[in-house]
Amino acid sequence: MPLDASARGVYPIAPTPFHPDGTIDFASIDRLTDFYRGCGATGMTVLGVMGEAGKLDQAEGLAVATRYIRRAAGLPVIVGVSAPGFAAMAGLARASMEAGAAGVMIAPPNSLRTDDQIATYYRQAAEAVGADVPFVIQDYPLNFSVVMTPGVIRRIVQENASCVMLKHEDWPGLEKISALRAFQAEGSMRPISILCGNGGLFLDFECERGADGAMTGYAFPDMLVDVVRLSQAGERDAAHDLFDAHLPLLRYEQQPGVGLAVRKYLMARRGLIAADAQRRPAGSLSTAARAEIEYLLGRLARHDARAVVGTGR
Template sequence: MSAGKLNEQAKGVFIIAATPFTDEGALDLNSVDSLTDFYLGCGVTGFTLLGIMGEAPKLTAEESLSVVDRVVQRSQGRQIIVGVSHAGLENVRRLSHEVMIAGASGVMVAPPPGLKGDEGVYNYFAQVFKELGPDIPVVYQDYPQSTGVYLAPSVFERLVDDFKQLVMLKHEDWPGLAKLTRVREGEKKPGRRRVSILVGNGGLYLPQELRRGADGAMTGFAWPEMLVEVCDLAAKGKMEEAEDLFDIYLPLVRHEQQLGIGLALRKEVLFRRGAIKSPKQRAPGSSLTATDRAELDNLIARLERRLAVAGRGAKVAAE
């Protein structure tokens, strides 16, 4: 069962879950189960399903709902956010209501590519909130690298002021540290709500974003336990310790952010760690060469050595 509806106090790590497929490209629900258990074992706060890196556009409507239902049933009460972005507002509305009925805690919406200007952004989301109604919590997914749509902090402030169901910003602008600061400074104005901000981009800038007021991460790095511990240390005021831990993993954080093969690398690691039965993506998808795998081998070996030196000697990948 779900842990209730998402609200402005959300924090921690909401892992963007990969979607497992068989070698033949069929949805692998057994691996959905094992991957959910793996993420729970890493200590995640919640799940984000049907995200960009979850290959959501490759799923049928029925498959999308089956993934949501499977994770809800196995998530041990963790909150679940579901990506519902679509070119058609009716599709956004329908999927949002279906996943909330299935037990989701909220939905995430990105602006459609090609949306023009500040008023265009505001008016689009005003329509989204009207279609969804006041009872479905919404996350604004700010990912201009994908959508080509820029969200000005002033527009986000207007949306927060006007629509109480907007409870979170998924902050993925790049570079975006100054924007994060502007949003947090804007919330200090009298009468303004403070909303949750979770950050993405593979966690590439996580320590700096936490210092600037982010509440946690919403990304899919293949070692979620690092994200969890970094956020926990930051919440305890131990930022230097958090940065030291982050630095150990940074080469693999960076490596996984490669355009084109980033998801293939992430799925390969999840496969090696025993979380999924196959690293395959549903076609069309990228694949790794022998050289790619050798590079990954070397980076994982280096990570293990650095963890051992730091007194964290556990193996991080299955043999």
């Protein structure tokens, strides 16, 4: 089914698993996909920033996306197709949709500065991938250095019928969510799905401000699923209690430069992927960092049994 504005829940940002020699670990893709489905994820996003998409050539990127899509077997998969030029973007978008993707995610190039430039870029990108391809705006100013105001997001949504979702990763960004939902309530912007990133650091209040869920890659996506479910059910204290128990580890995973190394280490410790390998250039964990992660896992295990993963590696 194609992606639409009713999307809710958790769409984990899936990593690209590698063997220690740098080749793609397709067996771990299957294992991870099965885990996402089993823990209640409502979709998946592949070839995002944390999916090391920039380290894959075009054929590898499509191979990774296709493997996730086929293994997901009906679970909606969004494919990141951001590229320096529209030809590469359109090629990957079309091939991914033909493989069964639900939609694509498009990030802005860091050269954009004005609202007109941003709106024009997304209009041209939508034309390039095709008006029949649902797309997600990736709003991540901390990484892309492109600041999208609520007004320019509304403009993109109103000018492009194929825009169905915002991946919200502004920081701080709670007021942006409130502003966008106010636009929707007053009728000046059609409804869109809003899923939030930033490793889930603000998910507890993002849901309360009107976000529909999360699209991020914390090593415990099953916790994110539970927090969103509890929040949507009105169980505010339970949602915050669970979120607060994970916050120290979640914060540790958000460190610039080594965040993906932390995440992959944790996912390997949980048995979700075979190895914590990254493609170069890559950050690495020191012996001290690994000890700190193990300490945080031990503390988390007092509150959440999912953190009980055996002795240190």
